[in-house]
Amino acid sequence: MMPIHPQTWVAYTFAILAGFGFGFVLERAGFGSSRKLAAQFYLRDMTVLKVMFTAIVTAMLGLVVLRTAGVLDFDALYVNPTALPPQVVGGLVFGVGFAVGGYCPGTAIVAAVTGKLDAVAFLGGAAFGILGFAGAYGKLEHFAKSGANQRILLTDWLHLSFGTVAVLVTLLALGMFVGAEWIERKMRGPGATPKATDKGDTNVHDAHADGVSPAE
Amino acid sequence: MANASTHDDSPHVGSGHFRAKPLWDPYVAGVFLGLVLLGTFLVVGRGLGASGALTRITAKITEFVAPSWVHANGAIGAYFAPGAHWWDDWLVFELVGVLIGGLAAGLTSGRFGAVIERGPRVSARSRLLFAFVGGAIVGVGARLAGGCTSGQALTGGATLALGSWAFMFSVFAGGYGAAYFVRRLWT
Numbered sequence: 001m002m003p004i005h006p007q008t009w010v011a012y013t014f015a016i017l018a019g020f021g022f023g024f025v026l027e028r029a030g031f032g033s034s035r036k037l038a039a040q041f042y043l044r045d046m047t048v049l050k051v052m053f054t055a056i057v058t059a060m061l062g063l064v065v066l067r068t069a070g071v072l073d074f075d076a077l078y079v080n081p082t083a084l085p086p087q088v089v090g091g092l093v094f095g096v097g098f099a100v101g102g103y104c105p106g107t108a109i110v111a112a113v114t115g116k117l118d119a120v121a122f123l124g125g126a127a128f129g130i131l132g133f134a135g136a137y138g139k140l141e142h143f144a145k146s147g148a149n150q151r152i153l154l155t156d157w158l159h160l161s162f163g164t165v166a167v168l169v170t171l172l173a174l175g176m177f178v179g180a181e182w183i184e185r186k187m188r189g190p191g192a193t194p195k196a197t198d199k200g201d202t203n204v205h206d207a208h209a210d211g212v213s214p215a216e
Numbered sequence: 217m218a219n220a221s222t223h224d225d226s227p228h229v230g231s232g233h234f235r236a237k238p239l240w241d242p243y244v245a246g247v248f249l250g251l252v253l254l255g256t257f258l259v260v261g262r263g264l265g266a267s268g269a270l271t272r273i274t275a276k277i278t279e280f281v282a283p284s285w286v287h288a289n290g291a292i293g294a295y296f297a298p299g300a301h302w303w304d305d306w307l308v309f310e311l312v313g314v315l316i317g318g319l320a321a322g323l324t325s326g327r328f329g330a331v332i333e334r335g336p337r338v339s340a341r342s343r344l345l346f347a348f349v350g351g352a353i354v355g356v357g358a359r360l361a362g363g364c365t366s367g368q369a370l371t372g373g374a375t376l377a378l379g380s381w382a383f384m385f386s387v388f389a390g391g392y393g394a395a396y397f398v399r400r401l402w403t
Contacts, residue, residue: 003261011260012309019313020320021252022264022366027321029245034333034347038402041395047242052370052384054246055253059263059374062254078262080363080372082379087368090361091383094354095390100398101350102333104365105358106266106314108351113315114322115330118347125348126267127274129355134275137291144360147379154376165376177243 002072023110032111034102034118041099043187046180053173064166074162083147101125236326253374260306263371267355267364269311276302291359307367335402346401357390 006014029051030036039045066072098104101122103111108126111119133140154165240248256263275292278285279302287293295302302308322328334343358364361383363372369387372380395402 002258004259005261006259011306014256014259015306015309016313016316018252018256018259018264019310019315020317021255021313022249022310023314023317023319024321025240025245025249025252025317026314027318027325027327028240029242029249030239032318032322032327035335035402038335038395041391042399042403050242051246051249052365052373054243055249055370056373058247058250059253059257060376062250063257063374066258072258076261077257077375079375080368080377080380082377082382083362084379084382087361087379087383088386090357090359091368091386092357092390092393094357094361094364094383095387095392096394097350097353097355097357097390098365098387099350099391099394100401101347101354102402103347103351104266104354105270106264106364106366109266109270109311109314110318110321111333113319114328117330117332118334118343121344121347122351122354123270125351125353126270126355126358127277127351128348129352129357130267130271130274130359131278131355132352133356133359134289134291137289140360141290144362152378154378154381157378162376169376 002066003076005076022106023113026107026110027114031107032114032116032119034111034116034122037104037107038099038102043183046184049176049180053176057170057173060166060169064163067162079151079153081149082152083145083149085146086144087147089143097129237324249370250374253370256310257375262306263367263374264310265307265363265367265371266311266314267358268305268307268367270355271359272302272305272308273311335400337403338401343401346398 005011026032030047031051036045037048040048063072063074063077067074094104101108103119103122105123105126108119108122112123137144154160154169155162158165158168160168239245253263271292272295275286275295278292279287279296287296294300319328332340332343334340338346354364361368363380363383365384365387368380369384373384
């Protein structure tokens, strides 16, 4: 029966292996580039949405199949507790920082180890923000723990079975993929050829395109 | 889909950038990422993350400077409670793997080298400043929400956690809402 829950040192060794895969895929997806990540918010490059939702659907369908086959105890999985007020407000704040800084924490780590100095600055800022939150924790604690703060799944909220929700999430993702492809074609497809003088162009296909300045 | 760099902008950009390997197709990358995530669910019963380990490392670094403040802090003090170790968490070891995996991928793709990546209308110095500011905002948001794009959106999304889905859509809302105001940074 899974999860296997091996002893600690095995789990930590596995953590390094899983992290390796995680970091490797993030780099190969192009997420070591702040310009590519930020382009998501200007509808120039929808890779972030495509990769995220493909990953979510892949893992989710794997969980559904293994659960249905009776080899996975889904209730034994850690599920992030739901505390809607801090998660919604935290998400909005996080999104603003993402657009300003051009990274999220995981992508900044990958960018930093591949030499992006702006990612190093981002991580310094993230440490500063984490400390700021810790410093203000006395005032923020009440809000940070507000809401139900317990395990609530989409299945509970929608009163639908796990399988039905999985189908709906898959359809939602497919719908967003169709939309993302359409937007990308519209933003940069035939007829939308970027002009050489178009400063607004974000050539996010090439991390080393113009706009990348050599380090001093 | 990713055209390899045919025009080098500078000889200083870094080693091995002469011909960057193409990026993976986003859907292929997504499947691989999903399989890594599924693997962590099946083996250790939990998913991926990034901000949790950053919090622990930040707490450890700060402890060198202000140990009593860190130990008494309600948000991070528990990492240093008697019997606890700041590094004793799945996410810290996973982060070590991310560092190695990201480095290995960068070194083998031709996308490794010291650069300050920035939009065409912003100076390198401004970019570093805004990267720091953005990082600080992200740090606060992640701590408030109890995770980031990896630990909340990806991991919670796949396990169908209601709050993680709310977080994910809030991130996109915040990003798209702010994008107009910071367009000089990127476009």
